[in-house]
Amino acid sequence: MVSERGLQVLQAIVQDYVETREPVGSKRIVDRHAFGVSAATIRNDMALLEDEELIVAPHTSSGRVPTDKGYRLFVDHLAELRPLSSAQRSAITAFLDGSTDLDDILSRTVHALTRLTGQVAIVQYPSFARANVSHVELVDLGGSRVLVILVTDTGRVSQRIVGTPADLDEGDIGQLRARMSVLVTGRSVGEGAKAVTAALAERRDQPRPLRLDDVLHSLLLVVSEELEEFRQDRLLLAGSATLARREDDFQGSIYPLLQAIEEQVTLLRLMGEMVADGEGLAASIGRENEAFGLSEASVVTGDYDATGSRARVGVLGPTRMDYPTNLAAVRAVAHYLSRLLEEDDTSR
Structure with a gap:
């Protein structure tokens, strides 16, 4: 004792x-x-x-x-977290204000957090499996190219350029947009993916497809890929170069950390198993991460809300880290991110 x-x-x-x-x-x-x-x-x-x-x-x-x-x-036994300075809070605001969509918001988040802490910053995308597709748009770029845009009600935006077998006129674009919209708009990402898969299967059974059916097939293949990506857990990271500057803090090689950063699956599993306290904060330290091959690293995370779905933002670094400051920074960024996403949701 x-x-x-x-x-x-x-x-x-x-x-x-x-x-x-x-x-x-x-x-x-x-x-x-x-x-x-x-x-x-x-x-x-x-x-x-x-x-x-x-x-x-x-x-x-x-x-x-x-x-x-x-x-x-x-x-x-931390009685309280070291409060961020006004300059640090201003830096968070300056980094995140003016974000255009979820991808931009999360990108700014990890860059802000790595600057605040000097560690590798991690943000988990919220789960989009239950998100609804709110809009589908096609934009003719000319030269037999079409821009496919998918938007969910949680703010996720996907944009892909697709080559088409022939040039399309405005009427063709309108028809294709309407046929795609019937399949996915207003449906959850999962339901939309099933509808697109069924449409692609039906297309394979048609012996003499119409000209626009060929184009629709190409577009639906891309939509299927994008909806599947929406359903997958993934991370966004920044500051990996900080590990090289802190290499002396690791007795062994930093390769396992670099591998975990590249592959993401390990970090997703680790973050998924971390138990948060009443403020949504969690820390996994050193040998607690041995099962994930990261026994010389620590991960500090905070929960944030994204339109009803919870995800995590945090930092990864050596066990010799400033835990009070890092926890305070993660908490502040998580709170600001939740508020920003809530404001973005109510403005739509």
Whole structure:
């Protein structure tokens, strides 16, 4: 059982080690923190923390550094999160204001968060399986090319250019738009995908398709791909280069982290299993991530709301990270993102 002062000593060790990257000794704690006790007393407290495997000496006769277990206890006993400065809050507002659609909003979100924290920033797209397709548009670009635009009621926008077998006139575009709209507009993404699949199957059974049927087939293949992508979980990330600058914080290779960033599936599984507190915040630290091959990394996340669907935004970095600041930044960005998406939804 760790005493109250023992927790305070652990907090001092974590804070000083994160700041300096140097092992922390009892004299440094006495000099920098107002405990009102001798260095000998602090050494006794540190010995008890070491017995609990909360701190460890990386070298003989050195100071101590936190273990993964120590970081976990530190995070679990955070009484309050360090508030963001007015400059930091202004930076969030400046980055996110003026966003045009969901993709733009989330892109700005990860870039804002990586600037605030210096870590790899992650945002999970909300699930669009239950979203409804609110609009389908076709734009003739000339040169036998058509721009296909899909919009959902959650703000997701898809745009794809499709080559057509022949040039189309305005009447052709109108007919194709109407036939596609009947299949997907007003339906959920899942229902729309089923309707498109059925239409494509029916098209294969027609021996002599009309000219516009060939074009419609090409367009529906693209729509099917886009609707399927809407249904899949995916992440948007920024700041991967920060890992190279922090490579000394990893005893092994940073390759597992780079692989997880590239493949996304691992991070999606990890974030899906993290348990949030009452404020929607969660942290998974060091060896807690061993099953995902990320035992030298920590992930901090916050929940945000997207028109009734919840998703997560967070940061990924080494276990030696500034947890109070990162948690505060994630919480602030998640709250602002929720508010922005709510405003965007009510304005439509």
